[in-house]
Structure formats: structure tokens, C-alpha cells
Amino acid sequence: MHANSDETHATVDIVLDYAQRRAVYENVPLDKPLTPRELSRLASGSITRDGIGARRATALFENVLAPACVTTDHPSYLSFIPSAPTKAAIAFDLVVSASSVYGGSWMEGSGAVFAENEVLHWLAAEFGLPAGAGGVFMQGGTIGNLSALVTARDAARRRHRESGVADPARWVVVCSAEAHSSIASAAAVMDVDAVGVPVGDDGRLHGDAVAAALDAHGDAVFAVVATGGTTNFGIVDDISSIAEVTRDRGVWLHIDGAYGLAAMLVPEMRAVFAGVEHADSLIVDPHKWLFAPFDACALIYREPDRARLAHTQHAEYLDTLTGSADWNPSDLGVQLTRRARGLPLWFSLATHGTEMYRAAIAHGIDLAREIADEIGRRPGLSLVRDPQLSVVVFRREGWSLADYAAWSDRLLDDQVGFVVPSSHRGEPVLRFAIVSPLTTMDTLTGILDTLS
DSSP, rough: OOOOHHHHHHHHHHHHHHHHHHOTTOOOOOOOOOOOOHHHHHHOOOOOOOOOOOHHHHHHIIIIIGOOOSSSTTTTOSSSSOOOOOOOHHHHHHHOOOTTTSOOOHHHHHHHHHHHHHHHHHHHHHHTOOOOOEEEEEEEEEHHHHHHHHHHHEEEEHHHHTTTTTOOOOOOOETTOOOHHHHHHHHHHHTOOOEEEOTTTTTTTOOOHHHHHHHGOOOOOEEEEEEEEEEEEEOBOOOHHHHHHHHHHOOEEEEEEEGGGGGGGGGGGGGTTTTGOSSSSSOOOOOTOOOOSSOOOEEEESSHHHHHHHHHHGGGGHHHHTTTTOOOGGSSOOSSBBBBBHOOOHHHHHOOOOOHHHHHHHHHHHHHHHHHHHHSTTTTTTEOOOOOOSEEEEEETTTOOOHHHHHHHHHHTSSSSSSEEEEEEEEEEEEOOOTTTTTHHHHHHHHHHOOO
């Protein structure tokens, strides 16, 4: 495809003008989804033989398509796990795309890989891993968990071969019954069994329960997954006691910290995550609580060489890469072709410094505790569980799922907030997932006011 110079400059100017306005716009609306019928009426016909031009295409996105997407970085977006990328990270994401950097190998992207590794080494040190630890930025937590578990199974297979032990008929990964759905998804892709272990009354997975599962399944278990902050409640498993069991049994320990492990950057919270330093692998998603744009998962291994054994792809055209000792990110996960998706986080950290990150994460934790206290004071509202991180789960007494759903729809229609119902042990509930530093107590109390 070729365009003349004037057309190229005009297209870039149009797109960058919109990107700048969107990036710095401080009062971006929540917006809401449209129906297929509405979008068909308003947006069909954009793909034509000769094109509609950059100006019309940008206008279509800005005025029709973008407003049909809920704004995930809005301070009143409190569902699922929000996104709150810094303006620095958003801006540099444009640079990453404009630079056409390939982030799969050192040969082609050494500068980008070096910068990504600066971030990964900083995170590894914060989590207490040894100096040799390292990893790769993957697409998201699901791919990160899958890559880590593939490495863990490969390590178990190699150990069996070395000791002359036959592989089991079915491999098993042990996790909490409250583990993220991506663990079951990874197990299905790998064609292994995921055994969910009941949590204690505190909602946490404990070492004694893990030990019982290991006794029951023996050498079939190739990994144990502990959760560093569940999505629904923000609960951190008893990682210390789990790590003691896995060390004694020689079983791979993986920490799924996609949402919550970022809280470990707050010094006052580190005791909650005791045991993470013993992990064989872990993930944390910067596009969640580390203020990076979609999509980025930091996957870190205690011993990256184990990941290379499991993931390095061999082909004649790749001989020049696999025959070297370079740090190739594609050797550490299931993706060969990869964008240098860690660079926006690198730029934001380099720009703002780590202390600003610690303060922003602490804001979410403090705000969760403050709004939990407020919920406890309000008639008709009650907490389901005290918050541990920045997720607050509560109920409106006497309401059914239909009541919650109708209220949630009105809240979004009125552009007050985006809070969808969740559930706990069959009971419909509400939850605030607080990530954005722009979310305030007034934001949350204003939403609570609509429940009275």
C-alpha cells in the first residue's frame, strides 16, 4: 500500500490530533454499549473499495464507536478490575506502535528488551526473588499463567525422566477453589486436570489443605498455584504456608498475582504476601494496578533457563537466534511474535519514579478501607468481608439479582458509575474494585447514595 507524502502526513496528523485530545481529556464520559441494531444503523459501511478517508474514519470512531465502549480508565469504572494507565504510559504506547519495534528477540530489539528487563528486574527484586530471576511481558494474565504452567510441567517431565519415573496418566495442577478462571482455562488447553482445593473460613488457601491435595494426587501434581489477590474479593492466599509445603515436596509454586501482587510495592502490605520470595514463577498485570495500558502481563521466573527449555521454538530460519546466548523474550512464553508491550510501563516508571507508584497503589488500599467503614455505618448496607486490598464486596439488604441489575443499568444510563453485580456463594452482591488514583471518596459515597 502506498500513499503520497501529503496523504501520509494528513492521516498521521488527523489520528494524532484525536489521540492527543483523548489522552489529555480530563472529563471523559463513562459511555455505554450500544445494541447491534444501533451500531449497524450508525456505523455500517465503513469498509469500501476505495476507502472513506482518514478524517471520516476517525470521526466515525470518535463520535460513534468510542462512545459505544465503556471507559475503563474512568474514576467511576469500578467493575471487574479497572484500568488506569498514566498519561505517560498512554503517550508512549503510541511511540511503541510508531516505532514498529519487534520485541521477540535481542537481535532485532535489544534496546527495547533491555528497557523491559529493567522493569522486570525491579519487580523481581521488589518481590524478593534472587538476582538471576527474569522474564517477559506477555499479552495478559491468562497467557502468563499458561506459559508458567507449561514451564512447570516441562520441568516435572524432565525430573521424571532423569529419575526414571514414568509420567502419570494425567498431570494435575493444584489451586484454590477461588482461583482465577484462567487456571482452569490453562489446564484445559494443556489437557491436564485442575484440582480446586477448598479455602478456609477466611477465604484463603492454606498449606495444610495443599498438603492434603498433594498426598491425594502424588507425583501427578506438577504445580501448585497460589493467588496473590483474588479478582472477586482481593484475598491473598496464605502463601507462606503453601510455599513451605511445596518446598518440602519439591513441587513448582506459581503465584497468580495478576491483580493484587502490585500491592506488595507498598511496604506496609509486604507481610500479607510473605512467601512470594519462594515462588518458581509469578505474574502481575501492569494493565491492572501498575497503571499501564492494555495489554501487559509481567511473567517472572526464578530460573529463566527452565522456561527456555520449555518454550524455545526450533526452526531452520530461527537457528541464528536459538544458536546464541542472547536474552530472547520469545524463549520464555508461548508467544513467538510479540510487541514490546513492557515499554509503556518502562517509560512511565522512568518518568514518574517508583515512589509515585507506591503512593498510587496505597491510595486504592486506603480508599477501600475508608469506604468499607462507610458501608458499615449505612442502614441497609453490609459488608460481605472486610477488604484486604482494594476490592470491597457488600450487599444491599433484601435485594435480588434483578434489583441489582436494574440499579446497575440505571447507574450507567445516568453516567454516575459502572458497577455490575457479582456473586458470592450463590448470593448476588455488589463490589467496588478501586484502582484509579482519580477515584475519590466522594465518587464512592455518591454511588452509595443511589442505593438508599
